[in-house]
Amino acid sequence: MFGESDDDGLTRRTYLAGGATLLGGALAGCTSPATDDETTQTTGAPTTDAETAGSGDTDASASYAVSMEPVGAVEFDGVPETWVANNGSWADMGVALGLEPPEALWLTSRYHTQYYDAIDGLSVDKSGMVSLFQDGVSKERFLDLDADIHVMDPNFLMNRFEGWSEKDVAEIEERVAPLFGNCIYAQHYPWHDDYRYYTLMEGFEKLAQVFQRTDRYEAFESIHDDFQSNLAPVVPSAGDRPEVAVVWGIGDQPTEFYPYVIGGGTGFKHLRDLNVRDALAESGVKDFHGTRAAIDVETLLNVDPEVLLLRGYEAKTDAEFRNTVVASLEDHAAASNLTAVQNGDVYRAGGLYQGPITNLVLTERLARDLYGAEETLFDRERVVAAVEGDV
Template sequence: MSEKFGDEKTRRRFLKGGAVVGATALAGCTGGGGSQETTTQGSSYSVSIEPVGKVTFESVPKTWIANNGSWADMGIALGLDAPKGVWLPSRYHTHYYDEIPGVSVDGSSIQKLWGDGGVGKEQFYALNADVHVADPNFLLNRGKWDQSDIDEISTQVGPFFGNSIFSRSYPWHNYRYYTLYEAFGKLSKVFQREARFEAFSTLHDEFQSKLSSVVPSKGERPSAAVVWGSGDNPEKFYPYVIDEGTSFKHLRDLKVEDALANTDVKNFHESRGAIDFETLLKVDPQTLLIRGQEGKTRKQFRNTVVKFMENHSVASELTAVKNGDVYRAGPLYQGPITNLVVTDRLGRTLYGGDERLFDPQRVADIVNGDF
């Protein structure tokens, strides 16, 4: 970075609850992006997003970090190089790109930013990214940063630009949320790649139309409980109530009925609590969707988790286990590519059919700017 951000007026201000009282920053980046979609190369431009406010860029950012796989996947969809770092690379499931010809990301090249002590400022200095695609309030509330830390990195390294869109359950997130494609559109402006975004939006609209012909009517859709259970033999689960966050987009698009919504089971993001098989048996969902299992193939999942449940004295009494309706729930973080892959996968799993609902080659063409 060639520009240091010492001017007090360039510093953004956040309250613990997320309200903004000022937000302007200059990203003194040197790259132009190399794409015909970059229409403002050589001149400054601004993009606004809550809670950050307006961020002014002197030129198109070349290097970046992302807080999670939602934003990381958006960048890949825009044809960018992978982010230098994310909070937890293990939850950025880059193997989904195996579904898309010619698109790949080396997950081992992405630095893990979140450790036992949270996120260290020294990592931001070491990576020296042009823009930090992350909600600063997540760092203030979950990362235990102070406002002075946000100001320091914003002015000495590069601006923050992001919103914790994956869940709507954090009590401190009392400002605007964005849908996946609203956030995607914002990011496309940061990197001046709006044409790719528009192409993805068109593809997404067509995908939604195809889904409408696959999803059965309300009375024919099974109820499902969404829980997080890691490992091969999970006996403790973190329950997730389906909300409007991007991590549930595939479930909302498939109109999955939430078996936990009207029960006494508390959403994990609110309670941070776990449940066991006995509690699940009281709910007894028709379908059980388990998160924390995306590193496994379908066969591996059935040979470990499902087999374990079938042989468990309590789990084996669950209707979902008896009927063989226990599946991987999809990732916590979804971007435009990930969403297409996991929605297509789960849709065919729940409702049958072998035909793909989107064209992987078309996705690859958009990523590569061939549209």
Template sequence: MTNSNISRRGFLRGGIAATATSTLLAGCLGMSGSNNGSNGGSEDPYSVSIKPMGEVTVDGVPETWLANNGSWADMGIALGQKPPEGVWLTDRYHTQYYDAIPEVSVDKSGMTQLYSDGISKEVFYQIEADVHVMDPNFILNRFKGMNQNDVNQIDQNIAPFFGNTIFSRGYKWHDYRYYTLYEAFEKLSKVFKQEQRYKEFKTLHEEFQKTIESSLPPESERPNVGIFWAGGNEPTEFSPYVMDEGTSFKQWRDLGVNDALAESDIGNLHSSRTHVDLETILKVDPDVLLFRGHEGQTESEFNETLVSFLKEHPVASKLTAVKNDMVFRGGPLYQGPITNLVVTERAAKQVYPDAFGDVTLFDPEAVAGIVNGN
């Protein structure tokens, strides 16, 4: 769907501007720990706007919610909320990153996976969340099983949608405003009435970025990186990513690396669903190879499987990154404010070991303090 104006009581069609106001019928927030928001638990209606939904009026702070992916789920955790009742793919919500933060954890054992060879509206009716933190256009344009009318009914009969597809900017159907990670985070903080937590994270993140920027090597000394999706531990076919302004590449943009694929004719997974072989990668020969699809592995597991395979492969073993031990996990598709801190610090130590090898870039205790309302 290309119309960017979506209302609580149904999507307006044919390019007509949305004028209806969304209403989120929810209870008051029930969470453990201190309420560190500005007006948490307020019964008075309030409105929050986000594209493509437009203005959404909220009757109370949501108690239960669904998240499209780990980006939005992590934002909720950062805002001191209970985990979402469900996410699109539970195995791509990488909660092991919370191991780096004391007294912060998420148990996914009871979390519903919304996707199962498509998507059914029935799962929304079964969960009956107070808000659906996801972009309905992602549902309509990427997966089978639901149509415009289904989304309208969910919006009207259960709860509204509130979200934007921010992880990639490669989808042609996304012809409305994008948000940066922290712009989206601020929007969600208003839904949950946790603006103060957002402000504290923003301050911490700004200091984090200043620390990184002060130690980055000159641009002429920064590596060219190639980011690919690699399925399995012995892949011979790969899906390439051209870095864009989406949140999934935030750590690499912040580290100032050069995109080895940007000037190539390889293509981009998000826009063309391209696949390439090792011979094609060798023609580009990036200084650093970053493989997605392996965040569920530890560093040692990754090295003992995929990296070992590449070292023994007749073509892959010729790659500069393989010869120089510069092959790493490429980070998650979805990252929020907490996970971004963790994966950015990891990435900095990987690509700039001389500058960041022994440096602590953020204080995990400070992160835990914000999350837990201390």
């Protein structure tokens, strides 16, 4: 396992990082939309029983290396037991691998554990999870957590948060544990242009290798493939699919919105898999990530999408969403003229951070909202069996 350093005292845990250069600098990273209602902490039931860390294909006491851009090859002298991750994409991958949840995320409020309610026998308790972002991100918090691995892209840390440099990252790796990860949830960061992105399943496979649980990854790969096959006949032909606008609503009575042009990254996977027609893509409205600007109701009326998908409300139940956000649009003098509002086609868009389980839940939910799918599109029992290692 991760032992104390040798006599040279340079590192607390043994690992080797190389093969890629970190992209430091002061480029502005993605900031969260200014208003975000996703602050409710959800405390679920205890997690599904997991096997001891290290169960899988390889001897848990043997050393091994896993490579991923931009960190290169990282060598482990034992399977990590405690971990920290950057967002709910990686946290959900850990759940799929049967691990205990990470001890910390950037923002725990955006890890929506209520998604697991759609799967009997699976629940996650995040009540003890720490938010790394608390008026910035401090090195002290990493030191206090003392995790065995930090599942995050070091370039995200350096470019998104003030006060972080390659020297600071190196200090955390030296005194605590390595960083291992790639920013996969979106593809708009200028500092990510110089190294590859990973798909959700590619990133999941890398994490499975780190925790030596590739058997569970393979089980989910099969579940994912079958889900895609079940989804295909649900998606109408191009001419029959409605035009959809994805926006982030500001507040419970939104009159301004951050526009999201559907792009790459795991945060848009469910929309791509449903072959959604993007009403904003050819409208002339610029993507939020390029402008950091909001649009008003009048601009949205000019686009007038058939369906309006709202981000920023995943902490609400469907009933809460309809009784607050949708009701406010219906009562608004201008917004009530939107075709989507008049036809009752306003839905939650799904979270930014998706892993192999939450993507199944969100894609199935949106298939019902958009296309009226009635059937169950993935086998819940297979999911639980894979999480528990019954593969």
